[in-house]
Amino acid sequence: PDRRMFTPLMTASQNGDTLMMRMLINAGANLYAFNNEGIDALGTATRAGMKDAVSFLLKNGKIWDYSSPDTKNPAEIAEEYGHKELIQILASHGLSTEKAFRLEGFSFSAGGMFTTHYLMLSGSVALIEPRKKTGLVLGYAFNPFNWRLLVEEQDVIYQYRVNSSVFHAGVFKEFPLRSKAGKGKFSFTTSLSGAYRFYSDYEGTRRSPEGRFCIMPSANFNWNWQYFGLSTGVTYLKTPFYKVMPLWFGVSGSVTLFGDYARSAGKKIRLYNYE
Secondary structure: OOOOOOHHHHHHHOOOOOEEEHHHHHHHOOOOOOOOOOOOOHHHHOOOOOOHHHHHHHOOOOOOOOOOOOOOOOHHHHHHHHHHHHHHHHHHOOOOOOOOOOEEEEEEEEEEEEOOHOOOEEEEEEEOOOOOOOOEEEEEOOOOOOOOEEEOOOOOOEEEOEEEEEEEEEEEEEEEEEEEOOOOEEEEEEEEEEEEEEOOOOOOOOOOOEEEEEEEEEEEEEEEEEEEEEEEEEEOOOOOOOOHHHHEEEEEHHHHEOOOOOOEEEOOOOOOOOO
């Protein structure tokens, strides 16, 4: 094995090379060895989506044990990477994910959202259940500038400078779209939050728009690679300002940490041609 304890059998499993896997096992390779990330040959094959290699290992191994907190269950890896067919194969051999709901992930994101005549900076934190791909989100959006906006009052349109802020909290659900080891994953996320809008006084007056509770749905397309991610999408947020559309477009970047991270960078293989 290398310094990460990545064995030749893990490499062959990652590549789906069942012929090499057979040769290594016949030579005494340990099916149940774990690397430094707590992943074994079955886990590396699962991570790479190698169905034939997974089936081969399950046929040749009978004592898979992932009871230690330092090891990663291949069923959780299959679920994290969206390999639905492998989830079923592993389950048929007694390997399945835990059903308990555990918020083990933490994510922080920052970005901005804009609509006609207006924009706001935004930030949020989320607690994530990585197996069920759902969780809780808490966020804040604000306009850092004294923005000039139109307000319609009694059929008369006035122009004021005003700042806006929004607190929101809710739930979200992620739907994997495509995942490929080493190249990140694409997903679609929907969320539904309760939000409270509040505003500064109109500049030069002692009046301000009325603060109000509202429902704030959103939908986003995401790309994640290891701990980092990018997101773009739309949010529905109505304001009292004239000609400011309630549909906001947003972009953000995020950092995500997991207490029991099921992802692995895998083993990079270099092939040389000496001809």
